[in-house]
Amino acid sequence: MGTYVREHTCNMIYELISAEGDRLGGARAIISTMAKPREPDLPTNGEIADRLELLGDLLEIEGDAVRHRVLAYRRGAVRVRSASQSVAEMALAGRAVDLPDIGATLQAKIVELATTGDIAALARLRERVPEGLATVARIDGIGPRRARALWSERGVRDLDDLRAVAAEGRLKDVSGFGPRSAERVVAQLESGAGPPERTRMSLGRATEIAEALAADLASVPGVSRVEVAGSVRRGLPDIGDIDLVAAAADAALVGPALAEHPMTRAALAQGPASAAVETHAGIRVELKAGPPESFGNLLQHATGSAAHNIRLREIAVRRGMSMSELGIQMPDGTLHRSPTEEDVYGTLDLPWIPPELREDTGEIAVAAAGALPTLVTEEDLRGELHMHTDWSDGRATLDQMVAAAGRLGLEYVAVSDHSKSLAMAGGLDEERVRRQWERIDELNARGEGPQILRACEVDILADGVLDFEDDFLAEFDWVTASLHSGLSQGSERITARLLAAIESPHVDAIGHPTGRMLGRRTGSRFDVERVLDRAAATGTCLEINSQPRRLDLPDHLARQAIAAGVMLVIGSDAHSPAELAFRRFGVTVARRAGARAADIANTRPFAELVALRSAQAAG
């Protein structure tokens, strides 16, 4: 019965998603791009998106095109960039039009790019408008109109021309420019040219800064509530800016408090309803403030994503309403203000949608059908199955780690230090493992605190052999197998190593399956379809590693794993007591993947986990 309901709900969601036009179609996409090598001569999604964007930019700078035509190119570019399949392949098969925002015209242009290497319309446009102006227009405070003015009034065709004009002090008389904006452009050109790459940081670091600021601003007199919004609240793995919202009787009080905060390096903007600053950590913080009566509207608006909000506003418009951060203008002209987000969504006849799902990937249709899953929460986690002690590369003792897990209310905890081949991390050989077990047995004998599992993070060696013999592995309560070396091997070898571990009757989970490190290295390539298929068949769990630099599996693969019937585990990979708190980020990834508690193995009591494990050993 339970199983039926679960699968039925899952299928329903999947069908709705498919009906939405493959917006959640990461699954098939990843399979096709990772299972077989992409045709080497086809343009990547990024290259296609760059061309479409350039087409839109140059059209806009030229100034003759209908504004919405420009926007259509830009929307198409965004959609192509975020697509998880090869859009060139899709276009060649006539299926790119299945993507939202891609029509017959854009598909034809993508086919043209894929087959001839260029787009004729773009080539003609380049003859009329200098390509370099697109870069000029991307400078902070310039934009297409001013770029066109620079071109027509000063003959500026690229960044170098702009530098020359600026150096001669001939910027300030260009229409649209005053002394302030000229100064701003000059400053940018001097500080290393071009549009600056804004600092990005991990979700973990951004969350820390955002929550500290929110707590401090909440104590400002007259402020009743401050919440973290934006991409931090949606749980994206890497963060470009921090959004905060405040409820205050007088909104104008909050901005100055942010500007004067010790973390603030420079104020960027300041108005009665919003403020922006840059912190010493180099990240931009946006603050919006409003009255408590419409706090729900403000929080919903600032949480985004932009695409999700646009979709909602379109729904509102179709019903004769108009939606903004101030409230929802009803058909009779009154402004309906919502103190809570539930009321905002309710006004559109939708259930509240968890922030982690607000990416315009089909979640609104799922919500409208009443088929949103109840997502897993941190409170659902009963045990920790991946953490280290100072027996290997952890920074705290076994006793300290176990005690910390106990304080978090965990029922069971796996002591899973590295195996012998990972010498760099002080990996344990069989003898040291047995000594560690003696200590575990002593602690368990006391009957206090969480149940401690004999566990390990065993290396999957470069040839696919596990770092411990089968007989020895059989003695552990929980075995996580991970790749730590040879991560750049080809897809075939990585796949073979993962499959070897998955097929072992003693391996319970695969740790950080892709090996990605955010901002440092992309994950290993492997045959996702085969790995998921065998993991499901053998009952081997795949880990969502909660370390902010890993977050691995990534959300799209976790979603695909759930659809394939694979059980997931959320592991902190903690190397200190404080890092056990990273579990919240693993939970966030799981939620972005649409995971319910039932999809996560360590939401179960240990007895059930043992049953799962013995079923696997028997099967």
Added chain:
DNA sequence: GCCGTTTTCGGCCCGACTGTTTTCAGTCG
């Protein structure tokens, strides 16, 4: 250029902040 639970034509999300064209356009999120 895209798209349809009012539409295959006629629309297309919304407001804040900044600087400058002193009543608003450009830019941004």
